[in-house]
Amino acid sequence: MRIGDLAERSGVSTRSLRYYEEQGLVPAFRTAGGHREYDESDVGRVRFVQLLFSAGLPSRAIVQILPFLDTGIATAAMRQRLDDEHDRIQRQIDELTLARDRLAELRTIAADSAGGRSAQECRLAAEAAVTCSRRSADRRTSETPVSAS
Amino acid sequence: MRIGDLAERSGVSTRSLRYYEEQGLVPAFRTAGGHREYDESDVGRVRFVQLLFSAGLPSRAIVQILPFLDTGIATAAMRQRLDDEHDRIQRQIDELTLARDRLAELRTIAADSAGGRSAQECRLAAEAAVTCSRRSADRRTSETPVSAS
DNA sequence: GTTGAAATTGACATCAATGTGAAGTTCTAG
DNA sequence: CTAGAACTTCACATTGATGTCAATTTCAAC
Numbered sequence: 389m390r391i392g393d394l395a396e397r398s399g400v401s402t403r404s405l406r407y408y409e410e411q412g413l414v415p416a417f418r419t420a421g422g423h424r425e426y427d428e429s430d431v432g433r434v435r436f437v438q439l440l441f442s443a444g445l446p447s448r449a450i451v452q453i454l455p456f457l458d459t460g461i462a463t464a465a466m467r468q469r470l471d472d473e474h475d476r477i478q479r480q481i482d483e484l485t486l487a488r489d490r491l492a493e494l495r496t497i498a499a500d501s502a503g504g505r506s507a508q509e510c511r512l513a514a515e516a517a518v519t520c521s522r523r524s525a526d527r528r529t530s531e532t533p534v535s536a537s
Numbered sequence: 538m539r540i541g542d543l544a545e546r547s548g549v550s551t552r553s554l555r556y557y558e559e560q561g562l563v564p565a566f567r568t569a570g571g572h573r574e575y576d577e578s579d580v581g582r583v584r585f586v587q588l589l590f591s592a593g594l595p596s597r598a599i600v601q602i603l604p605f606l607d608t609g610i611a612t613a614a615m616r617q618r619l620d621d622e623h624d625r626i627q628r629q630i631d632e633l634t635l636a637r638d639r640l641a642e643l644r645t646i647a648a649d650s651a652g653g654r655s656a657q658e659c660r661l662a663a664e665a666a667v668t669c670s671r672r673s674a675d676r677r678t679s680e681t682p683v684s685a686s
Numbered sequence: 687g688t689t690g691a692a693a694t695t696g697a698c699a700t701c702a703a704t705g706t707g708a709a710g711t712t713c714t715a716g
Numbered sequence: 717c718t719a720g721a722a723c724t725t726c727a728c729a730t731t732g733a734t735g736t737c738a739a740t741t742t743c744a745a746c
Contacts, residue, residue, distance in 0.1 A: 390713095392722065402723085403704060421712045423723055436639075436667045443636035446702070453643070457667060460660025462647035470644040477637045481630055487592030488626045490585075494602070495619040498611035511609025518585045518606060539743090541692065551693085552734060570742045572693055595732070 389426040391416075398434040405434070411447040413437050413454060433457075443477055493517040538575045540565075547583035554583070560596040562586050562603060582606070592626055642666040 395402045408414040409424065414433055416424035436457075440450050452469045456462050462470075494517055501510040544551045557563040558573065563582055565573035585606075589599050601618045605611050643663055650659040 439636050443633055457663050460656035460663060462650040467647050470640055470647060474637060474640045474644060477633050481633050484592055484626050484630050487588050488623060491619055491623045495623060498616050498619060501611040507609035514606050514609060519581055
């Protein structure tokens with residue numbers, strides 16, 4: 389399988405696949421002419437790499453984890469990395485959940501705004517929902533101000 | 538309150554606060570000499586902005602949502618944005634949850650590796666856990682290859 | 687007033703993955 | 717054998733929030 393096929397099968401660009409190889413994430417065989425040659429199993433590997441990327445792991449971390457898939461041997465550093473990233477992701481999930489709930493509250497209030505409630509009521513409700521500012525941005529300069537020369 | 542105080546109170550750098558103003562997220566009054574002047578309410582506002590940033594909203598999106606806090610008036614575009622970001626965050630949570638679970642499985646298997654099970658067993662288990670490649674990176678060039686000149 | 691701390695703007699750097707385009711090479715179908 | 721599609725490497729651009737350095741100005745306290 390060549391790079392174009394793998395790109396299509398796994399849903400990433402050829403550019404990304406070259407980058408993955410450069411980073412040592414998805415190594416490739418080479419034809420006599422220098423073209424990359426992949427096999428069926430790489431489709432899953434690329435998808436896994438993608439999953440980790442989208443979870444915010446930097447390539448450095450993925451590089452550290454991936455050899456386990458190939459060798460089945462886990463070093464202490466590798467286990468540590470697994471733990472660290474797991475925890476980091478969990479923290480991120482918690483944060484996202486909080487943000488999601490805040491937005492959901494605002495959405496509800498905004499719907500009220502479209503319905504009966506007054507702007508003033510909504511503003512107060514929104515403030516409460518967000519535990520946030522009173523009277524910010526009343527008549528302030530929201531643009532970059534004149535230079536103080 | 539001046540920028541240094543607000544930075545300390547809200548836990549963001551002064552650099553970021555200047556950026557927030559530049560983006561129209563947290564406008565500030567100015568003293569005669571041009572220094573930024575904040576009030577108590579801005580602490581919560583900055584924290585909320587930070588929450589949205591950490592949830593992956595670009596400033597453009599935050600700019601669109603924030604006026605609701607100040608006016609209590611929600612435009613259609615604003616409600617749409619709230620919905621979109623809510624859904625995007627939900628999708629991200631799902632993705633992160635998947636990644637977290639995969640890492641947790643790998644961690645379990647890696648622990649087995651430290652304990653009794655053989656590398657071969659672990660390799661197979663890891664592959665299965667990840668739904669990923671068999672025999673990738675056997676004897677491939679994982680470095681950037683020689684130029685094909 | 688004077689001084690030192692803290693503010694100001696501006697420019698450039700960073701990270702990380704990916705886009706993009708050029709210039710050249712290899713593969714494959716006819 | 718040849719045309720053209722697909723590949724190769726290299727290099728620079730992008731995005732967005734933030735770090736950092738530098739030269740200058742303002743504020744607060746004495």
